[in-house]
Amino acid sequence: MFNIFQYGFIQNAFIAGSIVAVVAALLGYFLIVRGLTFAGHALSNVGFAGAAGAVLAGIQPVYGLVIFTVAGSVIISILGKRIRERDVAVGVVMTFALGLGILFLSLYHGFAESAYSILFGSILGISQSDVIVTALFSLIIILGFGYLARPLMFSSFDPEAAEARGVPVRTLDIIFLILVALAISVSMQIVGVLIVFALLVGPAATANRLTPRPARAMGLAIVLGLIYIWLGIILAANTVFPVSFFVAALSFVVYLPVRLLSSHWWGRGFRGENVHA
Numbered sequence: 001m002f003n004i005f006q007y008g009f010i011q012n013a014f015i016a017g018s019i020v021a022v023v024a025a026l027l028g029y030f031l032i033v034r035g036l037t038f039a040g041h042a043l044s045n046v047g048f049a050g051a052a053g054a055v056l057a058g059i060q061p062v063y064g065l066v067i068f069t070v071a072g073s074v075i076i077s078i079l080g081k082r083i084r085e086r087d088v089a090v091g092v093v094m095t096f097a098l099g100l101g102i103l104f105l106s107l108y109h110g111f112a113e114s115a116y117s118i119l120f121g122s123i124l125g126i127s128q129s130d131v132i133v134t135a136l137f138s139l140i141i142i143l144g145f146g147y148l149a150r151p152l153m154f155s156s157f158d159p160e161a162a163e164a165r166g167v168p169v170r171t172l173d174i175i176f177l178i179l180v181a182l183a184i185s186v187s188m189q190i191v192g193v194l195i196v197f198a199l200l201v202g203p204a205a206t207a208n209r210l211t212p213r214p215a216r217a218m219g220l221a222i223v224l225g226l227i228y229i230w231l232g233i234i235l236a237a238n239t240v241f242p243v244s245f246f247v248a249a250l251s252f253v254v255y256l257p258v259r260l261l262s263s264h265w266w267g268r269g270f271r272g273e274n275v276h277a
Contacts, residue, residue, distance in 0.1 A: 004237045013123045013233050013243075016131045019138045020187045021199050021225035026145055027180050028204035028225075029218045033156050038087055039076055039177065040200045042094035043184050044193045046072035049101030051188075056104045065185040072097060073177035077170075123191045123243050124236065130190060137186040141179055152176060153214060194244040195232075199225050202251025209258045224254065 004010045031040050050068025051061035072093050079089035145152075155162040155169045163169045180200075187196045203224035207217040232246035 004234070008128075009124060009126070010233065010237060012126050012128055012131050014230065016126055016134045016190050017123055017229040017233060018226055019131075019134050020191055020196070021203075021229045022222050023138045023141055023183050024187065024196065024199035025203050025207075025221035025225040026142070026218055027176075027183055028200040029208065029214070029221055030152060030156055030176065031180065031200060032204045032208050033214075034176075035086070036177070036180075037201050037205075039073075039090050040180060040184070041197055042076070042090045042097075043069050043072055043177075043181050044188065044197050045094050045101075046097040047181075047184055047188050048193060049097040049104065052101045052104035052108070056108045062185065062189055065188060066182065068097065069181035069185050070178055073181040074174060077174040077177050123195070123233070126190055134186055134190055137182065141183050141186075144175075144179055148172065148175060148179075191229075192244055195229075195247050198244075198248045198251045199229065202248075202255055203228065206251075206255045206258050209255075228254075 005014075028040070031037050047065045047069045050064035050066070052064070053068065054061045054064025057064070076086075076089050076093055079092070151162070151167050152172055154165075155167055155172050159169050184196055184200075187199075191199075203221040204217070206224055207220035210220060211217050228247050228250045229243075231250060232243045235241070235246045236243040
């Protein structure tokens with residue numbers, strides 16, 4: 001089973017997958033606590049529309065990914081100023097983007113393989129240059145996230161108090177979703193829509209159920225994300241099933257018992273811990 005590590009494409013998949021898992025876990029935690037998981041799913045679909053548009057225009061899909069996901073994140077932030085408006089804004093943006101994606105593909109008379117590959121990814125077929133690009137963009141995203149971490153944490157848990165203390169809550173909302181959009185854009189062309197969304201939501205949702213402390217939850221989400229992607233690659237390399245299936249399945253199988261049992265743990269005083277530690 002472990003003989004696969006002698007192959008360069010497996011090594012590239014592990015490195016790129018690990019980078020994506022770390023970035024997704026960090027941003028995914030804030031998607032969970034800010035109630036923006038639907039937005040993460042929507043931006044993944046918006047990215048597919050952008051890739052299809054880029055193929056129609058005869059340019060690299062990554063340019064369409066970045067333009068559409070960043071534009072989508074800004075529009076969602078502007079339209080969803082209030083919490084009760086957010087899901088409606090996300091749904092409207094996502095359906096419009098999917099409609100555009102279908103239109104672009106119908107207008108393209110060739111075989112849009114590069115656009116379709118965005119849906120499923122090609123993590124077992126990436127090159128060393130793909131790994132380097134992923135690492136560089138992810139480093140930029142992590143540095144931006146690190147700079148915003150403290151005010152973002154404050155505004156996530158108590159937006160009204162943060163705004164009263166002068167924290168630019170609306171601006172933070174937009175910048176955070178732009179970071180998520182960039183992370184999705186970089187990751188989708190490597191691992192595909194399904195794995196991106198599974199790594200954004202699954203590890204963070206499970207970790208958030210296991211500990212109320214943000215630092216611990218983010219650390220645990222990173223560990224879970226790495227385990228999911230590593231096991232997914234190993235299992236896929238030794239079977240006929242795709243990496244995306246294993247990552248999504250592992251995420252669900254781990255989350256389900258935690259979700260079912262967490263109410264029992266919380267009921268026994270688990271919430272007594274300091275959530276701001």
